[in-house]
Amino acid sequence: MSVLVYTESENGSFKKIALEVVSYAKAIADSMGTSVTAVSVNGGNASELGAYGADKVLEVSNDKLNNFNAEAYADVLAQAAKAENAQVVVLSQSANAKFMAPLVAVNLEAGYVPNVVGIPESTSPFKVKHSVFTNKAFSVTEISTAIKVVGLGKNAFGLKESNGGAAAESFSPTLSEDDFSTKVVSVDKATDKVTIADAEIVVSAGRGLKGPENWGMIEEMAEILGAATACSKPVSDMGWRPHGEHVGQTGKPVASNLYIAIGISGAIQHLAGINSSKVKVVINTDPEAPFFKAADYGIVGDAFEIVPQLNEKLKAF
Ligand code: FAD
Numbered sequence: 001m002s003v004l005v006y007t008e009s010e011n012g013s014f015k016k017i018a019l020e021v022v023s024y025a026k027a028i029a030d031s032m033g034t035s036v037t038a039v040s041v042n043g044g045n046a047s048e049l050g051a052y053g054a055d056k057v058l059e060v061s062n063d064k065l066n067n068f069n070a071e072a073y074a075d076v077l078a079q080a081a082k083a084e085n086a087q088v089v090v091l092s093q094s095a096n097a098k099f100m101a102p103l104v105a106v107n108l109e110a111g112y113v114p115n116v117v118g119i120p121e122s123t124s125p126f127k128v129k130h131s132v133f134t135n136k137a138f139s140v141t142e143i144s145t146a147i148k149v150v151g152l153g154k155n156a157f158g159l160k161e162s163n164g165g166a167a168a169e170s171f172s173p174t175l176s177e178d179d180f181s182t183k184v185v186s187v188d189k190a191t192d193k194v195t196i197a198d199a200e201i202v203v204s205a206g207r208g209l210k211g212p213e214n215w216g217m218i219e220e221m222a223e224i225l226g227a228a229t230a231c232s233k234p235v236s237d238m239g240w241r242p243h244g245e246h247v248g249q250t251g252k253p254v255a256s257n258l259y260i261a262i263g264i265s266g267a268i269q270h271l272a273g274i275n276s277s278k279v280k281v282v283i284n285t286d287p288e289a290p291f292f293k294a295a296d297y298g299i300v301g302d303a304f305e306i307v308p309q310l311n312e313k314l315k316a317f
Pocket residue numbers: 205206207208209231232233234235246247248249250251262263264265266267268269270273283284285286289301302303304
């Protein structure tokens with residue numbers, strides 16, 4: 001019996017979300033009196049996962065898995081779950097994990113709940129709280145299948161260090177051509193900048209910036225902070241910024257630690273996408289802008305005066 005957790009890595013190092021899902025799996029395992037087994041595909045050093053609660057790391061080393069393939073990765077995870085007699089399988093809500101989680105659930109004939117926001121309300125029966133309607137409400141769902149698959153929302157649990165050490169074990173799943181019925185043949189990376197999904201900090205701007213020629217100070221702030229840039233929907237609709245930067249109900253969700261909104265009114269459709277961000281800072285000339293009600297910190301003032309001054313101060317850190 002175990003709680004199995006899928007850990008994502010990039011260039012041989014575990015991503016922060018991998019450490020977060022392991023921390024979360026550890027909390028579930030403790031409440032169920034069982035252990036945590038992590039699955040690492042061509043990933044980093046097992047001891048990193050041990051520091052966050054993994055008891056065992058199944059290391060899968062296979063050149064065919066160098067590029068992410070949802071079918072193949074889901075098959076690897078399902079085989080590991082069977083080998084480990086897993087009761088619960090935990091994944092993140094990254095784009096890749098969201099793609100593979102339903103495939104894992106089908107393979108294991110398991111119930112799947114995405115966007116989980118905390119440790120299970122109870123483990124017998126197994127009930128988890130998860131966000132619905134773009135984070136406007138929460139729902140508690142019971143999973144009654146023998147194996148349960150849960151997708152942990154980004155930043156929903158945080159990192160919790162643990163004293164344990166993980167034993168690394170090689171795991172060789174059986175993969176067939178059927179596992180690779182679709183494959184990505186080329187990727188054109190639009191940018192090397194921090195992506196909105198991975199960003200700890202997001203600097204976002206709206207129509208208050210008046211035009212695309214004024215984004216230099218936004219880019220500068222993002223560069224100083226190591227942040228991703230984002231924007232409101234009208235800004236991308238008008239072609240001031242690429243569509244990939246549009247956040248909100250109809251755009252990308254943002255679950256960063258810090259979200260800085262500059263010249264954005266805070267319409268409900270925009271707020272729907274950024275609710276999961278931890279600290280929200282708003283800069284707006286209008287003290288009645290709805291965004292101030294959702295903000296942790298607010299500056300009433302002209303972005304064209306405040307942002308350059310802030311950038312100078314931030315550079316000094
Ligand atoms: P505005 O509403 O024009 O606000 C600009 C703000 O800038 C104002 O608050 C103003 O006071 C401030 N400002 C002006 N000058 C300055 C200055 N010099 N310094 C500082 N502040 C200044 N929107 C999204 O963003 N994401 C979505 O996913 C989304 N989905 C939608 C889905 C539907 C079905 C619909 C109907 C709408 C959707 N919208 C979405 C649009 C949304 O309703 C708003 O129209 C939009 O978010 C407004 O964008 P904005 O805040 O940039 O612009």
